[in-house]
Amino acid sequence: xxxxxxxxINNEPVEFLCQPxxxxxxxxxxxxxxxxxxxxxxxxxxxxxxxxxxxxxxxSCCVLAVETEGAxxxxxxxxxxxxxGLHPIQQAFLENAALQCGIxxxxxxxxxxxxxxxxxxxxxxxxxxxxxxxLCRCTGYDxxxxxxxxxxx
Amino acid sequence: MYIAFMQAFxxxxxxxxxxxxxxxxxxxxxxxxxxGGTDIIVQLREGRKNAKVVVNVKNIPRLAxxxxxxxxxxxIGAATPMHxxxxxxxxxxxxxxxxxxxxxxxxxxxxxxxxxGGNLCxxxxxxxxxxxLIAHNAVCVIAGTSGWREVxxxxxxxxxxxxxxxxxxxxVEIRIPANATGAQKFGAAYLRxxxxxxxxxxVASAGVSVVLEGGKIVKAxxxxxxxxxxxxxxxxxxxxxxxxxxxxxxxxxxxxAAASTAATPISDMRGTLAQRKHLxxxxxxxxxxxxxxxxx
Numbered sequence: 001x002x003x004x005x006x007x008x009i010n011n012e013p014v015e016f017l018c019q020p021x022x023x024x025x026x027x028x029x030x031x032x033x034x035x036x037x038x039x040x041x042x043x044x045x046x047x048x049x050x051x052x053x054x055x056x057x058x059x060s061c062c063v064l065a066v067e068t069e070g071a072x073x074x075x076x077x078x079x080x081x082x083x084x085g086l087h088p089i090q091q092a093f094l095e096n097a098a099l100q101c102g103i104x105x106x107x108x109x110x111x112x113x114x115x116x117x118x119x120x121x122x123x124x125x126x127x128x129x130x131x132x133x134x135l136c137r138c139t140g141y142d143x144x145x146x147x148x149x150x151x152x153x
Numbered sequence: 154m155y156i157a158f159m160q161a162f163x164x165x166x167x168x169x170x171x172x173x174x175x176x177x178x179x180x181x182x183x184x185x186x187x188x189g190g191t192d193i194i195v196q197l198r199e200g201r202k203n204a205k206v207v208v209n210v211k212n213i214p215r216l217a218x219x220x221x222x223x224x225x226x227x228x229i230g231a232a233t234p235m236h237x238x239x240x241x242x243x244x245x246x247x248x249x250x251x252x253x254x255x256x257x258x259x260x261x262x263x264x265x266x267x268x269x270g271g272n273l274c275x276x277x278x279x280x281x282x283x284x285x286l287i288a289h290n291a292v293c294v295i296a297g298t299s300g301w302r303e304v305x306x307x308x309x310x311x312x313x314x315x316x317x318x319x320x321x322x323x324x325v326e327i328r329i330p331a332n333a334t335g336a337q338k339f340g341a342a343y344l345r346x347x348x349x350x351x352x353x354x355x356v357a358s359a360g361v362s363v364v365l366e367g368g369k370i371v372k373a374x375x376x377x378x379x380x381x382x383x384x385x386x387x388x389x390x391x392x393x394x395x396x397x398x399x400x401x402x403x404x405x406x407x408x409x410a411a412a413s414t415a416a417t418p419i420s421d422m423r424g425t426l427a428q429r430k431h432l433x434x435x436x437x438x439x440x441x442x443x444x445x446x447x448x449x
Binding site: 053133 | 164191210260263
């Protein structure tokens with residue numbers, strides 16, 4: 001039986017219907033057409049589906065959509081200013097060429113945002129440690145770390 | 154059209170222990186408690202476990218949160234996620250030997266959801282929190298349809314993936330006794346061996362605690378991870394340390410040998426039997442050194 005869930009996604013009230021066995025990632029992508037979060041491993045290892053749930057970085061593949069009743073979710077679609085342009089982390093990823101194929105990028109940017117929201121001036125070690133749950137098979141990570149450090153200033 | 158791979162189940166958002174326990178008694182093994190979901194959701198999706206009902210237990214007040222006053226015992230609600238535990242600065246400072254383990258369960262996004270109770274209930278032979286909890290003499294507080302009971306963490310895991318919970322029982326909280334005070338100094342540490350720097354499963358691990366008094370070890374706990382079907386208490390290693398001076402190299406060597414002997418590992422893709430037995434001793438020594446330095 002489908003359940004009605006009332007939640008807030010990217011600062012907008014959103015209601016959706018879902019089965020109890022649908023993950024937040026499936027509802028974001030398939031029901032709400034928010035396809036920024038990616039399905040990589042679907043088991044919590046790769047971080048491609050990272051979103052921020054009630055201020056905490058999570059893998060949306062490991063969250064049931066029904067659990068988000070009353071919750072606030074931020075996805076990659078919600079971080080750029082509404083007035084236009086990019087979020088500073090998105091801009092830094094472009095300027096530092098911190099992406100190649102792009103599949104991992106939304107997850108890395110959400111994870112980086114969660115880090116910088118909590119710790120605006122992390123060390124390189126802290127950036128690498130924090131991002132250890134996000135996998136990238138293209139860049140070798142250095143450019144991603146450089147981009148995050150560029151935002152941190 | 155996307156095909157949802159996860160099996161169908163009903164969802165109950167429990168708000169009281171009685172409600173959760175009633176559902177879990179009614180459905181038995183086909184009811185699965187959900188806290189952080191980082192194990193159970195994956196297991197259900199991959200068909201490694203089956204459920205008719207998933208019971209969300211993290212909105213039950215007693216399962217979510219921490220109870221501690223300086224110098225006192227620490228109670229951790231079973232559904233409390235790792236990041237809220239190690240992110241609590243006073244608690245982290247008082248129990249560094251627990252934080253060693255809690256801060257390395259998965260990556261950041263896992264730690265945002267994964268609960269202490271979940272790591273215990275998953276009962277992985279390599280579960281990082283378990284040897285650390287054993288070293289701290291932690292106790293599981295369990296609610297059931299016929300009353301409440303307490304089980305020491307060292308008796309909670311019964312085989313790989315199996316815990317001591319019976320039909321209709323729910324792990325409510327984990328209690329860690331207050332650290333020794335006065336002339337007695339408590340110290341603990343957890344260390345694991347992994348081939349990477351981060352985000353891996355232990356090849357072998359050790360949680361060690363000591364109580365020091367007058368330069369001697371008066372109490373010791375040595376718990377080993379990933380070297381047997383469940384975490385192992387190395388009793389002979391503990392005996393080798395009790396009564397020894399903190400700088401007694403012979404006692405440390407005896408404890409290392411006893412830990413290696415106590416280890417009953419298998420060879421698998423993470424390591425061979427011989428390497429793991431060797432590492433059980435090495436991890437014991439290193440965790441012991443760290444525990445002693447924290448006790449001083």
